[in-house]
Amino acid sequence: MKPKYLAIPYIVWMGIFVAAPVLIVVFYAFTTADGGLTLSNISEMGRFLPIFVRSFELAFVSTIICIVIGYPVAYILSREGARVQRLIIMLIMLPMWMNFLLRTYAWMSILENTGLLNSLLTALGLPALQIINTPSAVVIGMVYNFLPFMILPIYSVIVKIDKSLYEAAQDLGADTVSVFRKVVFPISLPGVLSGVMMVFVPAVSTFVISQLLGGGMVMMLGDLIDMQFLGSAYNPRLGSAIALVMMIIVILFMYVMNRFGEGEEKAVGL
Amino acid sequence: MAKELIRLSGCNVAFDGDIILDNINLCVKDKEFLTLLGPSGCGKTTTLRIIGGFLKPDSGDVYFDKVRINDVPPHKRLVNTIFQKYALFTHLNVFENVAFGLRLARTQNKKIDKHEISRRVFEMLDLVSLKGFEKRDVASLSGGQQQRVAIARALVNKPKVLLLDEPLGALDMRLRKDMQNELKQIRQAMGITFIYVTHDQEEALAMSDSVVVMEGGVIQQVGTPEDIYNEPSNAFVADFIGESNIVDGIMRSDGVVEIFGRKFKCLDGGFDPLEPVDVVIRPEDIDIVSSGKGKLTGTVTGVTFRGVMYDIIVDFHGFKWLIQTTDLCPVGTEIGIQIDPDGIHIMKKSRFSGMYGDYSSYSAEYDDIGDAELEHETDDKDSITRNA
Numbered sequence: 001m002k003p004k005y006l007a008i009p010y011i012v013w014m015g016i017f018v019a020a021p022v023l024i025v026v027f028y029a030f031t032t033a034d035g036g037l038t039l040s041n042i043s044e045m046g047r048f049l050p051i052f053v054r055s056f057e058l059a060f061v062s063t064i065i066c067i068v069i070g071y072p073v074a075y076i077l078s079r080e081g082a083r084v085q086r087l088i089i090m091l092i093m094l095p096m097w098m099n100f101l102l103r104t105y106a107w108m109s110i111l112e113n114t115g116l117l118n119s120l121l122t123a124l125g126l127p128a129l130q131i132i133n134t135p136s137a138v139v140i141g142m143v144y145n146f147l148p149f150m151i152l153p154i155y156s157v158i159v160k161i162d163k164s165l166y167e168a169a170q171d172l173g174a175d176t177v178s179v180f181r182k183v184v185f186p187i188s189l190p191g192v193l194s195g196v197m198m199v200f201v202p203a204v205s206t207f208v209i210s211q212l213l214g215g216g217m218v219m220m221l222g223d224l225i226d227m228q229f230l231g232s233a234y235n236p237r238l239g240s241a242i243a244l245v246m247m248i249i250v251i252l253f254m255y256v257m258n259r260f261g262e263g264e265e266k267a268v269g270l
Numbered sequence: 271m272a273k274e275l276i277r278l279s280g281c282n283v284a285f286d287g288d289i290i291l292d293n294i295n296l297c298v299k300d301k302e303f304l305t306l307l308g309p310s311g312c313g314k315t316t317t318l319r320i321i322g323g324f325l326k327p328d329s330g331d332v333y334f335d336k337v338r339i340n341d342v343p344p345h346k347r348l349v350n351t352i353f354q355k356y357a358l359f360t361h362l363n364v365f366e367n368v369a370f371g372l373r374l375a376r377t378q379n380k381k382i383d384k385h386e387i388s389r390r391v392f393e394m395l396d397l398v399s400l401k402g403f404e405k406r407d408v409a410s411l412s413g414g415q416q417q418r419v420a421i422a423r424a425l426v427n428k429p430k431v432l433l434l435d436e437p438l439g440a441l442d443m444r445l446r447k448d449m450q451n452e453l454k455q456i457r458q459a460m461g462i463t464f465i466y467v468t469h470d471q472e473e474a475l476a477m478s479d480s481v482v483v484m485e486g487g488v489i490q491q492v493g494t495p496e497d498i499y500n501e502p503s504n505a506f507v508a509d510f511i512g513e514s515n516i517v518d519g520i521m522r523s524d525g526v527v528e529i530f531g532r533k534f535k536c537l538d539g540g541f542d543p544l545e546p547v548d549v550v551i552r553p554e555d556i557d558i559v560s561s562g563k564g565k566l567t568g569t570v571t572g573v574t575f576r577g578v579m580y581d582i583i584v585d586f587h588g589f590k591w592l593i594q595t596t597d598l599c600p601v602g603t604e605i606g607i608q609i610d611p612d613g614i615h616i617m618k619k620s621r622f623s624g625m626y627g628d629y630s631s632y633s634a635e636y637d638d639i640g641d642a643e644l645e646h647e648t649d650d651k652d653s654i655t656r657n658a
Contacts, residue, residue, distance in 0.1 A: 172423065174374055
C-alpha cells in the first residue's frame, strides 16, 4: 500500500499558499475597488509595454549569457575526476549560501563609478566605464545570481551520459568535435531547457537587482508590481493584473519551450 | 584464412599498481572467429579495448595489417565494436543509429549521398531482421532488438574486424542461443574477422575458430575449441572449460600414469620419470562397472538428474569425482570405474595445481551463486580500466 496520506500536508499547503493566492490575484485583476467586474486593469497594460519589453529583453539577454558561460563550464566539469567535480560544484553553490542582498550590494561597490572595477581600469590607464545604473549592470547582476541555476541542470544531464556512448561514437568514426556535436550536445538539450526555465523565469520578475544595480533607471516588471503593492503607486488591482499578464506570457513561453524540447525528453529518461 | 590481420606484441597494462595485462602476445588471422575467454577481470575486455583503440598499452605494440597502430585513435581504425550494453544513441531512432557511422563518412573523406546511406541502412536492417523498425525509438525496443541495432550500426561501416564485448550477456538463455546462430550466419554473410569476448565457455566452444583462454592478465592457452577442451594446458583451463576431475598423478613412464596408487594407460608422454603431474579426467569419459571389476572403487555420495544424464558424485579415497552417466546409481552404491587411455589427459604442474577439480562441495546452486558473485566483483575492475 502506498501511504498516500503522507502527501496531505503538502496538498493542504499547496492549496492555501499556491492555489488560493493565484485565485486571489485573478480576482483582483478583474475587479474594481467596489467589487464590480472590470477589464480596465488589463486594458491599462499598454502603458507598461516598454517595461514588459525591457524585462523580457534583459531576461533573455541574461539567459543567453548564462548559457554561453554555463554550458562550457558544465561540460568541462563533467569530464573531470569525481573529487574535482565535487569541489567545483561546491564552489559554484557557495555564493548561494551568502545573503542575496549582500551579494548584490557587493556588485554595487564593484560597478560604481568610483568602484573597484573603475579604480582598476584607471590604475591601468584605461578609461572608466559607466556601468552602474544602466541595463548592463542589471544583466551582470542577474547573470551572477542565476548562473548556478544554468550550470547545475546542464551538468547533471551531461554527467549522466553513459561513457560508452562517447566510445561508441568514436568507434563509428567520430572525432572529439563530432562526438560533442552529434552525441553530447543533443542529449544535453533537456538540461539546457531546464536551465533556461530556472534562469529566465526569475530573471523576468526580478526586482531587487534592478533597483540596486539599475538605480531606479532600469525599471523592470518586478519593480512595477512592487510599486503597486508596497510603493508610491499603491494599486493592488493593477499590480495583480500586471502579475497575471506576466504569468500568462511566461506560461506560454514555457509551453513553447517544452514543445520544442519534447523530442529530447526521452534522452533524459535514460 | 592464414593471413595475419592483428597482432599484439608484448602488451602490458597496469592500473594503480594492479597488473591487468601481463605480456600479451596474440595473433588474429584474417576472417577468423577468435574468442577471448576467461572469468571477469581476467583481462579479456582490456585486450579488446586495446584493439579498439580505447586504451593504450603501457608497453608493447599493436599491429593491424603489419602496420603499428598504437597511436591511431579509435575513429580512424577499420574496426567497429559492439559494446556490452549496446551503447545505442537514445536521442536517435533506429535508422539514425545505424546511419551514424555513414553520416560521418570517415572512410572516404567525402559525404556518402542520402540514397546510398538509406540503401545501406535498409540493407543492414534487413540483415538483422529489423525491417520496419527504422522509425522506432531505440528505448522502446527489447534487449534482443537493441542488440540487433548495435550489430547493424557496427556492420554498416563495413569494418574489417568486428569486436564484440560480451554482446549476449544481457539476453536470456533462449535468445542467447538464437543470437549465437545468427551471429555465425552474419559473419559468414559478411566474411569478416570477429573478435569475441565472453566468460561463457559453452558460447566460446560453439562459435569460435580459435579460443584464447585468459586468467590473471595472462594468456593461458590458445587453440581450437577441440584442442582447448581435449588438451587443456593447465588445471585452470581444464576446470574453466567444461567439467573436470583433476587429480594428482605420477608419471611412471611414457603412456603410464599412477593415480591413487593404481596405474592407468594414457596417450601422453615426454615427462620426466616419476614426475608429479595433474591428471584431467572428464566426467563423461569415465565408465562405470560393477564394484571390484574397476581400477578404482568408490561410493556414490550424490546424484543430480540433468535430463540427458545423471551427475553423480563418487568418493574415491576421500577425493570426490564428478561422473556423468546415463545409468542410475543410487546414493550409497559401491561402484568401480574404468577409464580408456584417451580419456586421460596429463598436464604439467602449474600455479593452478590443487586449486581446481575437486567436487567435495559440489552442488548446482552453489556453482551459480559463486559465479554471479565473481562476475560482480570483477566487473568493477574492468570498468576501472575503461575509465582510465
